[in-house]
Amino acid sequence: MAERIIGPSFRNVAAGSTAVLELPKNYTYHRVSLVYAEDGDLADAATMANLERIRLKINGVIMWEVTAAEMLAINQWKGHTLVDGYLNLFMSNPKAATRQAKDQMALSLANVNTAQIEVDIAAGVTNPTLVPHFEARKLIRNIGPIRKFRRYTATSAGSGDFVYNTLPLDDGFEALYLFSSLVTGVKVRRDQDVIFEAAAADLDDIYALYERTVPSNVFVVSNAPDHRLGDLIGTVVNGRNVTNFDLVITTSGAGNIPIIAEQIGPATR
Structure with missing residues (x-):
């Protein structure tokens, strides 16, 4: 310490x-x-x-x-x-x-x-x-390089799927936290490849191996629950910048969804 x-x-x-x-x-x-x-x-x-x-x-x-x-x-x-x-x-x-x-x-x-x-x-x-x-x-x-927590807001017009695709792609993502009980599932699509897909009911099983407990009314998207930087959701793949990054969010109704993006990157931006 x-x-x-x-x-x-x-x-x-x-x-x-x-x-x-x-x-x-x-x-x-x-x-x-x-x-x-x-x-x-x-x-x-x-x-x-x-x-x-x-x-x-x-x-x-x-x-x-x-x-x-x-x-x-x-x-x-x-x-x-x-x-x-x-x-x-x-x-x-x-x-x-x-x-x-x-x-x-x-x-x-x-x-x-x-x-x-x-x-x-x-x-x-x-x-x-x-x-x-x-x-x-x-x-x-x-x-x-530092840890960053940046906030965004996605808006669901009603129950079903919608696409949120305006997250800045300057830094890799350690986790995305969607703070809403409306969220029942999330799929992450990076340049058309699905790199994360889960329903809310899946999260406890996904993260139990890493001794993580998902808080109530929070949907956590993370491929690096053990903090391995090599497992970040990267925004550069095989030396090329990612151009499309979609969150396909499934909700049970209409409302705003606060999103906190935990990212790793330089403090110059």
Whole structure:
């Protein structure tokens, strides 16, 4: 484990505001834990939802954008124990098999101008407090490939299949998380080849081998549940850029479907 450090204070921690943390650049970050309380009480999962958006920005570009509820569900899927009051943002891979695999996505900032974590706090909460804890090493190096969580929205017009094909193809996908009870199946088609196909009822069986439990009302698409980077859903195949990437989504009705894409790629885009 890296050193455990209490970080500098967030600015502007208040109901209805965006709290901002400037990440010190003299560390390599494995995990940032956001310790959140209201009126002195550590937040349970329901209260944690009052952190309405969490963003990681590198040089002003959004690399992560999730709600606290989404991040808790993703952490649950990855096998992390949920502890009241602590929202963990994992930059590295603590569940990976080797030390190299655990550490290779750790966030280094030596050649970065600015690195910030922003947290939108819901209006109407009472006496919110937000304290960052770092699991980090005093290791100064240039930023490399990083983990990203980017959000999109697909819209189903009614029950049946529809195609969502506007995901950016700049980085490989470790997982896609569809946050809706409407989703009953997903097929992924890459340049006409089907590379993933499952119904919601199949997911527990698919991922049980990797000791993954799919959270309620989340459909997880992943060919790399054990964090093997070679199993990412790539956007370059045999040296050629992918040109068509379709999610064929089966739903039970109409509605918006938030999608969080977990991707691996450079922090320059």
